[in-house]
Amino acid sequence: MQHPDQKYVEALLNNDPLVLEELYEKFSARIKWMILQNSGTETDAADIFQDALMSIYNKAKTGDFELTCPMEAFLYLICKNKWLNVLNKRKTQKVTNTDTEGFNYIGEDSFRLAEDCVMHQERSALLAEKLSEMGESCKNLLKLSWSGLSMDEVAKKLKVSYAYARKKKSECMAKLITLVKQSPKFNSLKW
Amino acid sequence: MNDNFEKIESYLNGSMTAEEKSRFEKELAENNELQQLFNLYGTINTEMYNAEKYSDREAALKNTLSQLNGKYFKEPSAPVIPMRQKNSFPRRMMAVAAGLILILVAYFAFFSNRNTPTRLADQYVKQELMHLSQTMDGAKDSLQQGIAAYNNKEYEKALQLFEAVYATHPDNSDALRYVGTVYLVTKEYDKALEKFDDLAAKKELFSNAGPFLKAVTLLQRNSTGDKAAAKAILEEIVEDKQEGSTAAEQWLKSW
Numbered sequence: 001m002q003h004p005d006q007k008y009v010e011a012l013l014n015n016d017p018l019v020l021e022e023l024y025e026k027f028s029a030r031i032k033w034m035i036l037q038n039s040g041t042e043t044d045a046a047d048i049f050q051d052a053l054m055s056i057y058n059k060a061k062t063g064d065f066e067l068t069c070p071m072e073a074f075l076y077l078i079c080k081n082k083w084l085n086v087l088n089k090r091k092t093q094k095v096t097n098t099d100t101e102g103f104n105y106i107g108e109d110s111f112r113l114a115e116d117c118v119m120h121q122e123r124s125a126l127l128a129e130k131l132s133e134m135g136e137s138c139k140n141l142l143k144l145s146w147s148g149l150s151m152d153e154v155a156k157k158l159k160v161s162y163a164y165a166r167k168k169k170s171e172c173m174a175k176l177i178t179l180v181k182q183s184p185k186f187n188s189l190k191w
Numbered sequence: 192m193n194d195n196f197e198k199i200e201s202y203l204n205g206s207m208t209a210e211e212k213s214r215f216e217k218e219l220a221e222n223n224e225l226q227q228l229f230n231l232y233g234t235i236n237t238e239m240y241n242a243e244k245y246s247d248r249e250a251a252l253k254n255t256l257s258q259l260n261g262k263y264f265k266e267p268s269a270p271v272i273p274m275r276q277k278n279s280f281p282r283r284m285m286a287v288a289a290g291l292i293l294i295l296v297a298y299f300a301f302f303s304n305r306n307t308p309t310r311l312a313d314q315y316v317k318q319e320l321m322h323l324s325q326t327m328d329g330a331k332d333s334l335q336q337g338i339a340a341y342n343n344k345e346y347e348k349a350l351q352l353f354e355a356v357y358a359t360h361p362d363n364s365d366a367l368r369y370v371g372t373v374y375l376v377t378k379e380y381d382k383a384l385e386k387f388d389d390l391a392a393k394k395e396l397f398s399n400a401g402p403f404l405k406a407v408t409l410l411q412r413n414s415t416g417d418k419a420a421a422k423a424i425l426e427e428i429v430e431d432k433q434e435g436s437t438a439a440e441q442w443l444k445s446w
Contacts, residue, residue, distance in 0.1 A: 015252045016359035017333030017352065021259060028263045046264035050256045057252060061245050124238055131239075146236070146243040151204055166204065170196035177196075177231060191231050 005071035012057040023053075027072050031079045040083065048086070052078040055121035059113075062120075069110040077114040085118075123189050130179040138172035145169055195225055199232045251351050258336050308418065311442050312410035320372055334366060341369065346377050364393055368400060375404070380412035402428055403435030422446060 011019035028049055035045040052075055059065050067074060131139060144154045155165035180186055201207050202215050219226050242249075323338045337352030350373045357366035371386030387408060391401030402424050409421040425439040 011359075012252065014359050015248065015255055015355045017255050017259075017336075017355050018360065020255060021333065024259045024263045032264065042265045046260045049264070050253075050260050053256055054249075054253065057249070061248075062241060120238075123234075124242060127235060127239060128242070142239070143243060146239045148240070148244065151206075166200055166206070167197060170200040173200065173232060173235070174196045176235065177228070180231075180235070191234050 003067045003069070005074075006067050008071045009056060009060050009065060009067055012053060013060055023071070027075055030072065030076065034076070034080065035083055038083065039087065044083075044086070048079050048082050049075075051082060051121075052117075055082075055117040058124060059117040059120045065113070067110075068107060068113075074110055074114060077111065078117055081114060081118050119190055122185065123191070126180060126183060126185055126189065127176075130176055130183070133179060134172070134175060138168075138175060141165065141168055142172050142176070195228060196232070199229050203233065203236065251355065254348065254351060255333070255355065258333075308421065308442050308445055309410050309413055311445060312407045312421075315407055315438065316376065316411060320376060323369065323372070334363075334369070337366075337369060341373065346373050349373055364390060364396055364399075367393075368404070371404060371408075375408050375411065378411075380408050383408045384412075398434045400434045402433060403439065406435075406439070 007019060008023050010016070011023065028045075031049050031052075032042065032045040035048060036042065040048075055078060056065070056074075131142065134142075141154065141158065144157060145151065149157070151166050151169065152162055154169075155162045158165060160168070198215055202212065207215060219229060323341050333352055333356050337349045337356070340346075340352060341349035350370065353366050353369040353373065356363055357370055360366065367386060367390050371383050371390060374380070374383035374386060384405060387401050387405040389401075391399060391405060393399060393401070406421040406424040406428070409417040409424070422443070425443055427433070428439040429436050429443065
């Protein structure tokens with residue numbers, strides 16, 4: 001049976017402002033408290049909270065997301081994970097004050113799902129960053145090929161032959177993959 | 192190396208012959224490095240396809256979340272547009288100018304006998320629809336945010352908010368009315384008519400502004416046959432004492 005808090009995941013997928021407002025009303029205060037208690041500001045808390053929701057959305061849109069614990073606990077898990085990453089980058093102290101009372105019902109599957117969400121978002125960010133470093137012709141061709149058009153249609157749009165478009169796509173993908181692999185983040189992300 | 196990329200692309204594209212396909216699959220099973228490259232290629236393709244496919248929705252969601260962030264966190268990460276800026280001299284000047292324009296419009300409307308239904312509809316849009324009242328209760332805050340955006344003439348943002356509310360709450364007729372109103376003031380008359388038709392079809396409403404707004408839109412569009420269609424609607428509104436019947440009665444006198 002579906003967890004009742006799955007409605008918040010649906011609200012993210014459907015951009016339902018009323019249910020999303022309920023989510024903020026119920027869960028934002030605890031996240032804010034956790035971040036303020038651990039060297040963060042309210043702006044940090046706002047960024048982490050929004051980022052966490054976007055990472056849930058990005059994972060959920062692939063159709064592979066089923067909440068098995070309360071949303072509050074799940075959000076807390078992701079926000080804590082993200083905040084630890086920020087503190088690591090800032091080289092300040094680690095999270096020490098956390099309030100996980102009542103969260104002992106989080107199962108291994110939820111930990112994995114939370115980790116997947118964060119990983120998925122970091123992968124997407126790295127891909128977007130590397131894509132932006134590429135030349136315009138590659139960027140255009142790749143974006144068109146990911147827009148749902150067939151390679152035949154991409155070729156027609158770019159006024160090139162089908163064989164050229166296909167060859168060019170594999171060259172552009174080779175460039176993108178080389179850039180991604182050269183990043184120090186590459187090995188820490190599951191592909 | 193590039194040869195491998197070409198093979199992967201052809202395989203995923205379905206452009207290999209059966210023989211090439213089975214040779215490639217055999218190679219995949221035996222060559223670990225090729226297998227890893229194949230997985231990476233596939234992951235990137237899928238993730239970027241999804242990113243492109245959902246980019247509009249993602250932007251709309253970010254917009255909603257930024258607004259909620261502004262409300263629930265003191266120092267918002269994204270700026271929240273204030274509904275009114277206090278002590279803003281240009282704004283006050285604009286208000287004075289708007290007041291003068293209103294007086295002139297009223298003067299013109301009162302003393303001129305040249306009021307046509309089209310002109311009356313135009314005046315109605317300018318006087319009644321350019322500013323929406325914040326009458327919703329607290330629970331419907333997204334509508335209020337939409338109204339604030341609308342009153343700031345940020346029509347695109349307002350439309351996104353109203354459409355999002357209506358998509359998830361099809362019983363919210365206010366959201367539908369506001370969607371239509373955005374289309375009306377941005378002169379997308381065909382879309383406005385579609386929305387007001389949907390609103391008019393909601394028979395369960397005690398008071399329904401759909402038909403009146405449809406007549407206003409037809410008069411604004413003013414294509415062939417629009418004026419006659421608007422007249423028929425206004426007559427029906429008066430006859431059934433529907434919402435807008437007082438204005439409809441006056442407008443019909445000027446026909």
